[in-house]
Amino acid sequence: MITRIRILIMGGDNTPEPDPEQEKRAITAALLIQAAFMDGHFDDSERAMIESLLYGEFGATQEEAHQLMLDAEAVVNNSTQLFGFTRQATRNLSHQECIDLVEMLWLVVFADGVLHDLEANLMLRVAALLNVTDRESAMARRRALGS
Numbered sequence: 001m002i003t004r005i006r007i008l009i010m011g012g013d014n015t016p017e018p019d020p021e022q023e024k025r026a027i028t029a030a031l032l033i034q035a036a037f038m039d040g041h042f043d044d045s046e047r048a049m050i051e052s053l054l055y056g057e058f059g060a061t062q063e064e065a066h067q068l069m070l071d072a073e074a075v076v077n078n079s080t081q082l083f084g085f086t087r088q089a090t091r092n093l094s095h096q097e098c099i100d101l102v103e104m105l106w107l108v109v110f111a112d113g114v115l116h117d118l119e120a121n122l123m124l125r126v127a128a129l130l131n132v133t134d135r136e137s138a139m140a141r142r143r144a145l146g147s
Contacts (some may be wrong), residue, residue: 023092025058028101029072030085031126035108037076039116049111053104086129098130102137106144 032053036046047069054065089098105126109119127137 020092021058023088024097025054025060025068026072027085027089027092028057028104029054029068030076031089031101032104032108033069033072033076034085035105035119035122035126036111038109038119038122039112039114040118041112042073043112045111045113046108049108053107057100057104083129086126089130093130095131098132099136099140102127102130102132103140103144106141110144 029050032050033042036042036050050069051062051065054060054068055062058065060068089101093101102123105123109115109123123137123141127134132140
């Protein structure tokens with residue numbers, strides 16, 4: 001999966017077409033990890049939230065979700081390309097899936113109980129890059145907060 005995530009971000013691929021579900025998992029994992037790293041601290045609450053989301057949203061086993069998170073973390077640590085992640089998301093996800101992804105991102109940035117300015121800025125940029133309106137993002141934020 002780490003190779004698939006790298007290919008998604010960097011482009012270029014001579015391998016056969018991957019499974020669309022794998023694409024969604026890879027894109028989602030990479031963006032969730034990016035959000036978790038935004039404030040400079042990737043803590044246990046954020047890790048647990050990401051694993052839970054990958055496990056719950058994609059029907060992955062806990063082991064698969066954990067491995068996917070580790071693979072995405074390795075790729076994100078070596079990349080500064082937010083645009084690469086979001087570009088692939090808009091190519092591979094429906095508009096509703098992009099809205100759902102924004103909601104998952106809100107869950108991750110709120111996992112530690114604090115919304116850092118860098119995280120808030122990231123959410124504005126990601127939502128715009130995913131063609132999610134401010135209103136849709138605000139509604140996703142409310143759902144993430146449970147209000």
